[in-house]
Amino acid sequence: MAHRPAARLSINGQSQEFQGDPRRTLLDFLRLDLGLTGTKKGCDHGQCGACTVIVNGRRINSCLSLAAMHDGDEITTIEGLGTPEALSTLQKAFVAHDGFQCGYCTPGQICSAAAMINEIRAGWPSAVSDDPTAAPAPIDDAEIRERMSGNLCRCGAYDNIVSAIREAMAAEEVAQ
Incomplete structure (x- = not known):
């Protein structure tokens, strides 16, 4: 061989x-x-x-x-x-907002959300951006949903996932 x-x-x-x-x-x-x-x-x-x-x-x-x-x-x-002893801001927000039900999709949701937050910070447009060359528009729930659309949740915890992401984004803006 x-x-x-x-x-x-x-x-x-x-x-x-x-x-x-x-x-x-x-x-x-x-x-x-x-x-x-x-x-x-x-x-x-x-x-x-x-x-x-x-x-x-x-x-x-x-x-x-x-x-x-x-x-x-x-x-x-x-x-x-993060670890169970030291959760990341995003992981804490998922727990606080019940951003999961069965939890099977949660690791993928959290990894995707972490990368998405960095994409937003870097000014990357999304698929629904009117003008990809313009300054990024404020990130609303619809924009978060669009950017997270590649991650499915069979339990339908989407509202809680969006709330968790929004909280983590707000907490990280304060920390910077």
Whole structure:
């Protein structure tokens, strides 16, 4: 068997090596090889967002990405955003606003929201921006819903998710 070159990934700030089957998804590498089971396998087709992680500051569906493609990348999973003992501002807001019911989609929702907040800070337009070159419009609930539209919740906790995101955004603006 030929030696496969290793891919080195930084996952939640720790160096990891991937040397497995080049067809292994990033999702399966995280869950099965590294035991980072916070990231969930939902549809396994990139349609639900349960597997959302942050790669180099951008949110991706880890079920659609191969682990071998991420040599040198910085990957953040839900485990890297906070711990049960030290929740992130966003995680605290999800708890305070009951931004989950069954909780299956919650890790993907939170990773997506964390990246979305950074996208807004960077001035990225959304799919509904009238003029992508104009200064960003105020972020209202409809804009949050649009930006989070790639993350589905079968339980329908959307109002609570939006409230949690809005609270986290307000808290982080005060902290800056």
